Structure formats: C-alpha cells, structure tokens
Ligand SMILES: *[C@@H]1O[C@H](CO)[C@@H](O)[C@H](O)[C@H]1NC(C)=O
C-alpha cells in the first residue's frame with residue numbers, strides 16, 4: 001500500500017467510525033430517558049411521602065439495591081447504610097448501582113451513607129444508627145411524613161402507590177409502633193441486666209459484654225417494649241412507622257425525655273426494642289398518637305429463635321392476605337421475592353417497581369420508569385384494598401384508646 005492509499009484508508013475508517021458512533025448516540029438518546037421535569041408537591045392536599053432507612057452489613061449490597069428498586073418512588077426519600085463491617089468497595093458499588101437508575105439520577109432522592117457506623121444488633125449502637133439516619137433524613141428533605149426503618153432482609157407486600165394511597169386517610173401525626181408495658185420475663189432478663197456495646201468505642205468488631213450487677217427497674221418512667229412474645233428468647237419489635245413530628249421530638253431534643261432515655265437505654269440489651277416505644281409512651285404530647293401495630297408480617301419458629309423464620313413460596317398466600325406493608329425475613333433472592341415482584345409490584349428484573357408516575361412504554365427492552373409524568377398522582381393496585389382494611393381496623397382500635405400505651 002502506498003502512503004496515499006494508507007492515508008485514504010485511515011480517513012475512510014475514521015469517517016465510518018464517527019458515523020457509527022453518531023448512529024449509536026442518536027439511537028441511545030432515542031431509546032433512553034427523555035425526562036421532562038415534574039414538580040413534587042407535598043402538603044395536606046397531596047399524597048404523603050415516606051423516608052426510608054435501609055441498612056445491612058457485609059455482603060448485603062445486592063439485597064439493599066433490590067429492596068430500593070422495590071420501594072422506589074420519586075416523592076420519597078431513601079438513605080442506604082452498609083455498616084462498617086462491609087468494605088468501602090462494596091459501598092462504592094452500591095452507590096454506582098443506585099446512580100445507574102435514571103429516575104434516581106433525575107430526582108436525586110437516594111443517598112448512601114459514606115461514613116458508616118459500627119452496628120451491633122444486640123447493643124445500643126443500633127439505636128444510634130437509626131437516630132442518625134432520622135437526623136440526616138430530617139435535614140436533607142423537608143417533604144416526608146413518615147420514617148420507616150428496614151433491614152436488607154425485608155421486602156414490601158404493597159406498591160408505593162398502594163402505601164401512599166392507604167396512608168392518605170391517616171392523620172399525619174400518628175405512629176405505628178407495636179408496644180406494651182407488660183414486660184414479663186423481660187424485666188429481669190433485659191431491662192435489669194447491664195451490658196456494654198463495644199461498637200460505640202472500639203474500632204474492631206467485638207461482642208457485647210455483660211456486667212454481673214443488675215439495675216433496679218426504673219420508676220421515674222415506665223418501660224415499654226414490643227408485644228411479640230417469643231418464649232424466653234427475644235421479644236419485641238424494632239420495626240415501626242414513625243411520624244415526622246415524633247422524630248423531630250427525638251432528634252432535636254427540646255424536651256429532655258428522649259435524651260434521658262437514650263442515656264438510660266445505652267446499657268440495656270436490644271435497646272432498639274424498647275427505646276422508641278418508651279419515649280413515645282412517656283411523652284404526654286405523643287402517647288395519644290400511637291397505633292399498636294408495626295405493619296409487618298413475620299412468622300416465629302416454635303420454639304422461637306432470635307429472628308423470625310425465613311419466608312418462602314409456601315408462605316406467599318398467607319403473607320399477601322395479611323394486609324400489612326412489609327414482610328421479613330427472606331433469604332437472598334428467594335423465589336418468593338420473584339413472586340412478589342411479578343404479582344404485586346409488576347417489577348421487571350433490575351428495574352424499579354412501576355407506579356402511576358411511570359409513563360414509558362412497557363416492553364422487554366424498555367423500562368416504563370425511564371420516562372415520567374406527574375409524580376403526584378397514584379394508581380393503587382389490588383393490595384391497596386387489603387391494606388386499607390387493615391388501617392381502618394387499626395384506626396377504629398386507636399380511637400377507642402383501648403390499646404394505647406398500656
Ligand atoms: C390524650 O388522651 C387522654 C385520654 O383521652 C386525654 O385525657 C389527654 O388530654 C390526651 N392528650 C393529648 C395531648 O391530646
């Protein structure tokens with residue numbers, strides 16, 4: 001080949017390559033999102049919004065991402081936390097996965113905690129992490145009405161449209177928290193023993209330790225816990241749906257009660273199962289706002305273990321009939337999660353669960369939620385009716401006050 005020919009050839013290949021790139025580019029802009037801005041409205045005349053805190057540990061990146069996709073709605077706010085036992089690499093991969101979702105990029109309503117906490121399930125570092133999440137969510141978003149804490153092992157049983165629709169009829173200062181002051185065996189085995197959580201002061205992971213002395217049961221305030229009875233193992237629920245006003249009370253601390261109880265419960269075992277319950281029931285301005293349910297579906301083994309049993313496809317029917325919002329707990333990628341995706345959430349693999357806000361066409365190559373219209377409208381599905389029934393019953397129970405902070 002002569003020099004002239006070589007130059008011509010180079011020129012020709014360059015032209016061909018640019019044409020190809022141009023074609024590819026126009027094709028991708030044609031098929032991917034053409035989002036037009038949609039204004040998010042909050043307030044009494046609009047559906048409520050939720051702040052989600054989803055936490056997990058090492059190896060939970062994919063579960064947390066899947067749970068986010070199942071729960072995503074542009075009106076909500078999300079904070080994801082991979083505790084300190086997970087690597088920074090895993091944290092960065094989670095952040096990258098989150099950024100790959102077009103709606104998340106456009107609405108900017110998902111954050112990943114970059115400076116993780118050391119969380120010990122049995123100690124008080126768990127309560128500290130939840131309070132921190134609430135503080136961040138209060139700071140970054142003025143619009144949400146309820147705070148929901150989830151673990152990587154949870155999954156929703158309703159769409160976000162179902163949830164916001166059912167909660168539209170709920171007074172926004174109400175709190176869903178399973179509680180009782182009937183401590184039973186817990187008084188001597190949980191409240192009186194003194195434990196120390198090294199997660200609060202040691203850099204490496206280590207187990208809690210227990211003091212030989214016990215403290216008397218408090219009489220300056222009453223201790224409340226979850227109602228679930230699980231034999232002599234672990235009882236009480238650390239799961240709840242808390243109102244924005246109650247979390248402001250806990251986090252801003254203009255009244256000393258939340259802070260005093262925080263210091264008291266610091267050395268109590270499984271303080272996440274008593275802290276919020278005790279604060280809310282000892283605060284005169286909040287105790288009337290408690291609805292005695294955590295809106296979770298769980299099955300306890302007999303005899304009960306530390307955690308509820310893993311739900312599988314055999315539990316599907318009962319689970320969806322329960323009319324609650326979340327279920328726990330699940331094995332990673334258990335087939336029953338695919339059933340929930342397919343039948344309830346109508347969610348495609350690696351896509352967000354569609355809601356009325358998604359306006360794109362639905363096909364195997366196109367995610368309907370890469371295009372959107374008005375994000376303030378809802379389209380409740382089949383599960384919404386069941387959840388509405390549950391909420392109506394709970395509200396009846398609440399107005400009779402038979403079951404509140406007793
Ligand atoms: C809560 O309910 C009790 C009993 O009905 C009532 O006496 C009290 O005034 C209520 N408190 C608030 C702050 O509404």
Ligand SMILES: *[C@@H]1O[C@H](CO)[C@@H](O)[C@H](O)[C@H]1NC(C)=O
Pocket residue numbers: 309310311312313314315
């Ligand atoms: C589901 O779990 C229960 C209890 O652990 C077990 O008895 C049952 O065989 C499981 N079903 C399937 C389909 O794996």
